[in-house]
Amino acid sequence: MQDEEIHLPPPTLWPLGFAIGIAVILVGLIIDPLWISSIGGAITLVFGFLWIRDASAELRGHRIVVEPERRQVVEAGAGQVGPSAQAGGDAMPHPAPGERFPRSKFLEASTLGLGGVIGGLITVPVAGFAVLPSFLGQKRHRVDMGPVADYKEGQWYVATFNTDPKEGDVARRTAFVRNNGSLAVSGRQEPSFTIISNRCAHLGCPVQANGPSGAILGLKSQTEKGANGPVTLNPTVPAGFGCPCHGGQYDTEGNRTAGPPVRALDRYDYEIDNGRLVLLSTYSVSHVDGQGAQAKIHKYKSVGPGEHVDGPEQWFYPINPPHH
Ligand code: FES
Incomplete structure (x- = not known):
C-alpha cells in the first residue's frame, strides 16, 4: 500500500515548451519584438502555467496519476533466484498520520519558485537598463530650414543645422539639399526637394560633396534663421558624394x-509649412531609381550604418531603437 501512495511526478513536456517559449522571445527581440516576442511570451506563459500546475498538483491536494508498470510478472523461482521484493521490512517509515504530501514535493516547488524569483530579479533590471533607454524619450525633430524661395532650383546646398538646440553641438547635422522645382501631386504643384543625409551608410563617417563649393564657384553661402537656430547653406556642385574613411x-x-557601404545614403523626410522648408525624421534607402523630382526612392525605416535594409541580409541585425 505504501508504494501506491509515494510517487514521483510523471515525466512531462511542459519544461520543454517553456524553454522553447523563452527561445522564441529572445529570437523575437532580434527579429520582431512586437509579434514574435509576444508569441514567445504567450508560449512561455501557457507552458509555465501547465508546468507549475503539474509540479504543485500534490500541494493542491490532487493525486498524481502514475501509469502502472506493465512488465510481465515472473513467477518466483522461475529461472531467477533472490528474495521477493516484498520480503523484509520497510526501507522507510510510513508518512505520519495526516501528512498530505512528502517533503520532497514542497522542496521541489520551493526550489522552482525561488529559482524563478531570483532569475527574474537578475534578468528584468539588466534587460531593462540595457534595452529600454534607447526606446524612451525619443523626440521627433522638426528643423525650420528657411523659405523655399531661398533655395535656387537645381542648386545643391551643403546645409548645416541643429536638430535640438537644447542638446548643443552634438545635435548638429549636415545634409545635402537640392530644390528639384515643383512636382504634380494629386493635381496640385508641390515643391520637390532631395535631402540626403551625410552619414555614410558604411560606418557613419561624414560624407563630403565631391565637387567645388562656395567661393570657388563665385557663390556666397547664406544663413537662414529658423526656430532651431541658424541654418547655413553652402552652395556646391557635386559630381557625387564620397566618404573619407574607407572610400x-x-x-x-x-x-x-x-x-x-551596403546601401544608398539615408534621406530626410520634409514638409512645406507656410512656404518654409521643414526637415523631419531620417529614413533609410536601399537604392533610388531615376533622378530629382521623378526619382523613385526605395524607402525603409531608419536603421544604423552598415545594415542592409532589403534581401535576406536584413534579418541578421538587431532591432533598432527609433531614430528621429
Ligand atoms: S565609413 Fe564611409 S566608407 Fe567606411
Missing part, C-alpha cells in the same frame, strides 16, 4: 557606386 562613393541621388 565609399555615392552618386548624386545617394546610390552607392563604390566602396564598402
Whole structure:
C-alpha cells in the first residue's frame, strides 16, 4: 500500500515548451519584438502555467496519476533466484498520520519558485537598463530650414543645422539639399526637394560633396534663421558624394557606386509649412531609381550604418531603437 501512495511526478513536456517559449522571445527581440516576442511570451506563459500546475498538483491536494508498470510478472523461482521484493521490512517509515504530501514535493516547488524569483530579479533590471533607454524619450525633430524661395532650383546646398538646440553641438547635422522645382501631386504643384543625409551608410563617417563649393564657384553661402537656430547653406556642385574613411562613393541621388557601404545614403523626410522648408525624421534607402523630382526612392525605416535594409541580409541585425 505504501508504494501506491509515494510517487514521483510523471515525466512531462511542459519544461520543454517553456524553454522553447523563452527561445522564441529572445529570437523575437532580434527579429520582431512586437509579434514574435509576444508569441514567445504567450508560449512561455501557457507552458509555465501547465508546468507549475503539474509540479504543485500534490500541494493542491490532487493525486498524481502514475501509469502502472506493465512488465510481465515472473513467477518466483522461475529461472531467477533472490528474495521477493516484498520480503523484509520497510526501507522507510510510513508518512505520519495526516501528512498530505512528502517533503520532497514542497522542496521541489520551493526550489522552482525561488529559482524563478531570483532569475527574474537578475534578468528584468539588466534587460531593462540595457534595452529600454534607447526606446524612451525619443523626440521627433522638426528643423525650420528657411523659405523655399531661398533655395535656387537645381542648386545643391551643403546645409548645416541643429536638430535640438537644447542638446548643443552634438545635435548638429549636415545634409545635402537640392530644390528639384515643383512636382504634380494629386493635381496640385508641390515643391520637390532631395535631402540626403551625410552619414555614410558604411560606418557613419561624414560624407563630403565631391565637387567645388562656395567661393570657388563665385557663390556666397547664406544663413537662414529658423526656430532651431541658424541654418547655413553652402552652395556646391557635386559630381557625387564620397566618404573619407574607407572610400565609399555615392552618386548624386545617394546610390552607392563604390566602396564598402551596403546601401544608398539615408534621406530626410520634409514638409512645406507656410512656404518654409521643414526637415523631419531620417529614413533609410536601399537604392533610388531615376533622378530629382521623378526619382523613385526605395524607402525603409531608419536603421544604423552598415545594415542592409532589403534581401535576406536584413534579418541578421538587431532591432533598432527609433531614430528621429
Ligand atoms: S565609413 Fe564611409 S566608407 Fe567606411
